Amino acid sequence: MNRYLLPLGVFAVLVGFFFVGLNLNPREVPSPLIGKPAPAFELPLLHAPEKTFSQKEMLGKPWVLNVWASWCPPCLVEHPVVTALAKSGVAPVVGLNYKDAREDALPWLKRNGDPFQFSVYDAAGRIAIDYGVYGVPETYVIDRRGLIRYKHIGPLTPEFARDKLTPLLQELNRAG
Amino acid sequence: MRASLALWLVLCLAPLAPRAAEDPALDKRVAGLAHELRCLVCQNQTLADSNAPLAVDLRNQIREQLKGGASEREVIDFMVARYGDFVLYRPPFKASTLALWLGPFLLLALGALLLVRRLLRRRAPEPPLSEAERARAAKLLE
Numbered sequence: 001m002n003r004y005l006l007p008l009g010v011f012a013v014l015v016g017f018f019f020v021g022l023n024l025n026p027r028e029v030p031s032p033l034i035g036k037p038a039p040a041f042e043l044p045l046l047h048a049p050e051k052t053f054s055q056k057e058m059l060g061k062p063w064v065l066n067v068w069a070s071w072c073p074p075c076l077v078e079h080p081v082v083t084a085l086a087k088s089g090v091a092p093v094v095g096l097n098y099k100d101a102r103e104d105a106l107p108w109l110k111r112n113g114d115p116f117q118f119s120v121y122d123a124a125g126r127i128a129i130d131y132g133v134y135g136v137p138e139t140y141v142i143d144r145r146g147l148i149r150y151k152h153i154g155p156l157t158p159e160f161a162r163d164k165l166t167p168l169l170q171e172l173n174r175a176g
Numbered sequence: 177m178r179a180s181l182a183l184w185l186v187l188c189l190a191p192l193a194p195r196a197a198e199d200p201a202l203d204k205r206v207a208g209l210a211h212e213l214r215c216l217v218c219q220n221q222t223l224a225d226s227n228a229p230l231a232v233d234l235r236n237q238i239r240e241q242l243k244g245g246a247s248e249r250e251v252i253d254f255m256v257a258r259y260g261d262f263v264l265y266r267p268p269f270k271a272s273t274l275a276l277w278l279g280p281f282l283l284l285a286l287g288a289l290l291l292v293r294r295l296l297r298r299r300a301p302e303p304p305l306s307e308a309e310r311a312r313a314a315k316l317l318e
Contacts, residue, residue, distance in 0.1 A: 027219075029262045031259075129234070130258060132259050134259065
């Protein structure tokens with residue numbers, strides 16, 4: 001009896017490791033930027049190339065930065081969620097239009113609705129590199145001091161927006 | 177027909193032809209770094225192997241920075257600051273990776289220990305037979 005105990009124990013430990021390991025999503029790489037200041041940028045607006053926006057202008061209030069592109073199907077999937085989040089008014093939602101062309105991005109917004117306060121235009125994707133973007137869509141929550149508090153990779157789901165994103169933004173709104 | 181085939185071949189092979197190398201030493205450094213860094217889009221490829229748009233951008237980024245006088249260390253730090261330790265194909269040796277680096281050696285030592293114990297036990301000499309046992313054995317062998 002005893003001689004079976006050791007292999008059985010080893011097996012149980014392995015099953016434990018696999019159970020945890022296989023439930024992790026390899027696509028969700030923890031960002032080293034959490035708790036760090038949002039990387040500085042100054043980019044032209046998608047709608048108005050002559051105007052620019054810098055992340056500094058948002059200091060003093062929590063906000064959401066959503067990285068999207070017209071060529072990205074999952075962005076279309078999460079679009080209703082982003083729209084609902086923006087409509088709820090819990091925080092301003094700014095778009096970062098990633099490696100896109102104006103003549104594709106603008107009709108995309110017209111077709112699907114534009115939930116963003118405005119979108120900035122990062123045609124070369126250089127600012128997205130500073131934010132560690134590697135899979136559009138990505139969503140950043142930035143607090144009033146300009147620190148990145150959360151990063152979500154992949155499309156937002158209604159459940160995630162309801163259970164995680166909105167409560168976090170409400171909490172950041174309350175915090176001094 | 178033959179001309180169009182030739183054209184087709186040229187078009188197909190064009191991407192394989194090396195670009196006019198302005199600076200082979202720089203190319204080598206870029207390639208060296210690109211082989212050390214992971215492409216986060218297709219996670220089991222290096223930046224050098226991947227043709228994902230992000231990998232192309234990051235290779236250009238490496239080239240630009242090296243050209244601007246950055247050291248290999250600085251480029252790696254730049255990538256780690258944005259994408260985390262996961263971009264490194266060789267994980268750093270630190271508290272959170274201790275089990276990763278030392279685990280295999282611990283398991284090896286444990287295995288060796290068990291093996292040695294087992295071998296020693298097997299080699300232990302048989303206890304000598306008593307007079308009565310010897311007589312019984314002889315009887316059985318008859």
